[in-house]
Amino acid sequence: MKIAYISTYLPKECGIATFTSDLLHAIALHNQESVQHVFAVAREDYNYPDEVVFKIDQYDQLSYIEAAKFINENGYDCVVLEHEYGIFGGNSGIYILSLINALHIPLLVNFHTILEKPNVDEKAILIEIVKRASLVIVMSNYAITLLKSVYRINSGKVKLIHHGVPEFNLDHEQAKISKGLQGKKVLLTFGFLGRNKGIEMVIESLVEVVKTEPDLLYLVVGKTHPNVLAHSGEEYREYLEGLVKVHHLEEHVQFVNSFVSQTDLVEYLCACDVYVTPYINEAQITSGTLSYAIGAGAAVVSTPYWHARELLAEGRGVLVEFKNSVKMAEALAKLLSNVDYRMTLRDNARSFGKEMTWRNIGLRYTRLLDKVVPTYDSSKENVSFSRDEMPKFSWKHIDRMTNQVGILQHATYSISNYREGYCLDDNARALLVTLLAQRDFADKKLDRRISTYLSYIYYHQREDGLFHNFMDFQNRFLDEVGSEDSFGRTIWALGVLLREMQLTSYYQLGYEIFFRALPNFNLLRSNRAIAYTVLGIAEYLHHQSNDEVMIELMRTLVGKLIREYEASSDENWQWFESVLAYDNAILPYSLLIAYPFLNDELVKQVGLSTLKFLESITIQNGALSLVGNQEWAKQGKHISKFGQQPLDVTAMVFMYREAFRLTNKKVYFNRMLASFRWFLGENDLKLGLYDEETKGCCDGLESYGINRNQGAESTLCFYLAHTVVYRAFIDSDQDSR
Known part of the structure; x- marks a missing residue:
């Protein structure tokens, strides 16, 4: 048997390093033909013994991924992980998840610490480790009690083996x-x-x-x-x-x-x-x-x-x-x-x-490994996902962030941060969520939410139809004119209002704001602002499908995106720009949503080809792995994995939903679900960003772990994706009848 140990190791002066050395030699007593190698985690350089074949740089996440690749490619039969939060890099040692979730062989874990009152990261990491492990070893009965009561772990894969000790034969x-x-x-x-x-x-x-x-x-x-x-x-x-x-x-x-x-x-x-x-x-x-x-x-x-x-x-x-x-x-x-x-x-x-002698402890470990390794099934787990597995839609955190003025921009953890004030972007998103959710998740406060967010947008519009974006908590504008992106997102939300709203007064105000802004549509230069505006026009055309002027305006804006694509793309780079930046999927999504109105095969072709290019970079092993905003992705360059943002996930959900609607290819439906599951832990850190306790969503995946602040953008993006996926399930159920 070829065993890989992940731990600190001698000569590091560390109790777990000593434990690992003793365990390795104890197992060798009972299986002398075994090959046992150590993947030593450290930031210092040590003069390691021969059994150490790989050093994992404690604070470099890529080093953990490289270690997993080395293990997978070099014929190891199993991995033994010595887990202690302080050994590994990232928040609460989160980097170890990158390693163990990339392994293709059985994993045995020794927990040296189990906390009675863990923080959010500590609890989530331990639960994820247990989920991946074939066997979990603890050294006391009380540890099993904590796993059950605090972490809700089924004890079926948990075994008690005491800490080993030397032979004490000296008088x-x-x-x-x-x-x-x-x-x-x-x-x-x-x-x-x-x-x-x-x-x-x-x-x-x-x-x-x-x-x-x-x-x-x-x-x-x-x-x-x-x-x-x-x-x-x-x-x-x-x-x-x-x-x-x-x-x-x-x-x-x-x-x-x-x-x-x-x-x-x-x-x-x-x-x-x-x-x-x-x-x-x-x-x-x-x-x-x-x-x-x-x-x-x-x-x-x-x-x-x-x-x-x-x-x-x-x-x-x-x-x-x-x-x-x-x-x-x-x-x-x-x-x-x-x-x-x-x-x-x-x-x-x-x-x-x-x-408790190491000879006896080594025998127990050997017997467990002999049972686990031959029976391990390396096939991928079933990744099916049903509507019943979705978190329940909740207005709790959205309402927590909203006052009589609008939705506040940022939060410190789940508490509104008044110092950062408000922005048009988030109030447009909030209106969009409220309108899209009214069919399936309406409650008695829905009307008040629509009124609040629409009033905010109305207050921010200038005489020339443009909008302010940022406003402080004292209701003072912080800019003369907002970004083109905030303009486009607002047009998108207003388009949905014109399509969905039955109340005349709300419809009339939304109509006036929309058409006051209209002269600025053709002046937009930002690709994403153009895409958002196309989405708003598409929503309007669902309501007024015979408005030829608006169809031609859509054609003009889509033409700008097509020209950007033709100028920037080549055989290896099928994209609208020389970089992959933020909210990327909104660009192909806007083309796919425009195609039925324009009936132009080039629009559909570019939409699907850029979708394919984007997913070639962001879908890995069936899961979503986004381009992070630490450094935008460029052709031939390393792609930053952090920080990944909910904004990008939601755009992927919208894009795949529309691709499925146009083509009826099941792969797009499944990738829509895979994108949504990013929020629930199917991501590079294997940790969920949705907070079941607060009903909010964390702000992103960073190199150190989860950004635990739950601002408006992240929470609204989660619920936008939720409404799309939930409705897609319902529509799919109806179509199958």
């Missing part, structure tokens, strides 16, 4: 002699130092304990955690050393400031009389140091964090309250003065620890 007294500790009662804590370790609690307790135990020596073995060192230096160690001096404990406390070898660690553990883990809070799902102490058959005193409550049950150790040095002193005094009690705890721990 207690011999170990003391080896370390020069004979004649001492040895108290031990080992591991990286940091404020959460609570070592000050033990030091303070020793003031009383040493009065009856003058030969007591407390060894604190371990370096300061690298993250702590980077931000705070040796502040915590110096604080502890100062505490020792204040309490005159210099003869009873010794710091060993090094990342000790496993040989040294075994000797320290075998030499200690009592082992202490005084962590200051309960949120510790796995403790390798505590596992080692149990494996060594140490008498343990610990605060009652999650893993300690489990490992020290049934007489395997003593629990004391968090941050209570008095109780710690009582527990230590009792253990140190009562040999029989201490030996009982040691025997209980040693008996339990025998099952």
Whole structure:
């Protein structure tokens, strides 16, 4: 079997690096013909051993994708992932999703941390990892409880395997002699130092304990955690050393400031009389140091964090309250003065620890891998998607962002950001959503929404028919004239109003705004503004199909787009411009929507050929992977994947819906669904942008993860796409009858 491990790795001074090395060699004990390679995640350069065949640059997402490609192309049978949020790059370690979702082989995951109160990204990432994994390994029963209760994970693929420990065969007294500790009662804590370790609690307790135990020596073995060192230096160690001096404990406390070898660690553990883990809070799902102490058959005193409550049950150790040095002193005094009690705890721990040796742990992993690998089905999952699987349409976040003036432009998370004020773009989109949703999702507030957004547009129109775009929260215009794009989007929304609106007063106002703007249609230069305006004219013509003047105006505007296409395209670049920028699909969509009115085969041909070109870049493995706005795509250049915006997704949905309507080719219907599913997690980060709690949509995919702000544009784009897909399902159901 050929196994790829994704983890940190020695010589990096890291508990998970040590764990991975131990696991790799433990599995090799039971399958000596196996080939085991490590894909080491780090930003530093290390002198890695031979088993490390690929270094993943921690903060370079492309490096994760390259690692997946290497694994897929080099005959590996399975991947073992050691997961800890801090190991991987991006928000909460999101980059690891790019790797595991590109794999074609089974994935086994060890979760070293499972949070009781994760943030949005942490929760979403863990759920996505479990979804992709063939097996999930946790090291405590409480971890399984958290997976069920917090993450709603079905425990069917979750297995409990304890943290492995070395063989501890060294005699207690011999170990003391080896370390020069004979004649001492040895108290031990080992591991990286940091404020959460609570070592000050033990030091303070020793003031009383040493009065009856003058030969007591407390060894604190371990370096300061690298993250702590980077931000705070040796502040915590110096604080502890100062505490020792204040309490005159210099003869009873010794710091060993090094990342000790496993040989040294075994000797320290075998030499200690009592082992202490005084962590200051309960949120510790796995403790390798505590596992080692149990494996060594140490008498343990610990605060009652999650893993300690489990490992020290049934007489395997003593629990004391968090941050209570008095109780710690009582527990230590009792253990140190009562040999029989201490030996009982040691025997209980040693008996339990025998099952945790790396030899036994390696056998369990080997048996699991032997079952998983031959039965893994590498075929793609069924990507069918039904109307019932769509999130329910909700006005909740749209209404949260809307006041009596209009819809506000931006949000901080899901809360309206008044400082950024309003824009015409978003109020035009809001009117468009409201009009398109009224057929399937109307409620008693619908009329008020239409009135609000239409009033906003009316207030922003100038005498010459153009519009202001930006307005602050004090209702002061921030520009003399708005962008051509905002003009075009407004015309599109007004066209839908003229087609859909039954109320005379709303229709009349919309008509007046539309035709006041009309003289400016031919002056537009922006390709997207022209496309939006064509969409508005098409909506109007659905209502007034015999308006020959408007048909000719559409023909003129479409002609501009065709000329842009002819000037910019060649054999390899079938597009309207020399770059792929934003809202790209709106351009072919406008041609497809215009074709039935113009009855010009060239318009249809260019619409479908540019659609095909766009999807050749943005549809990968059946899923949508957009051109990001970090850097526009140019012929022959690397395509930026971040930040991807909901605006572009919605345009793809509209484009594919119209392509399906024109051609009746099922592939376009399926790609419309694939585009919509981008919002729900079928994207490059494999995380959903739709927020079920707020009913809003996040602002985009960035290199670091999800932009969690839920502004007007992103939420309105989500619901525009929702209305189109929902109606397409209904129409498809009716057509099939």
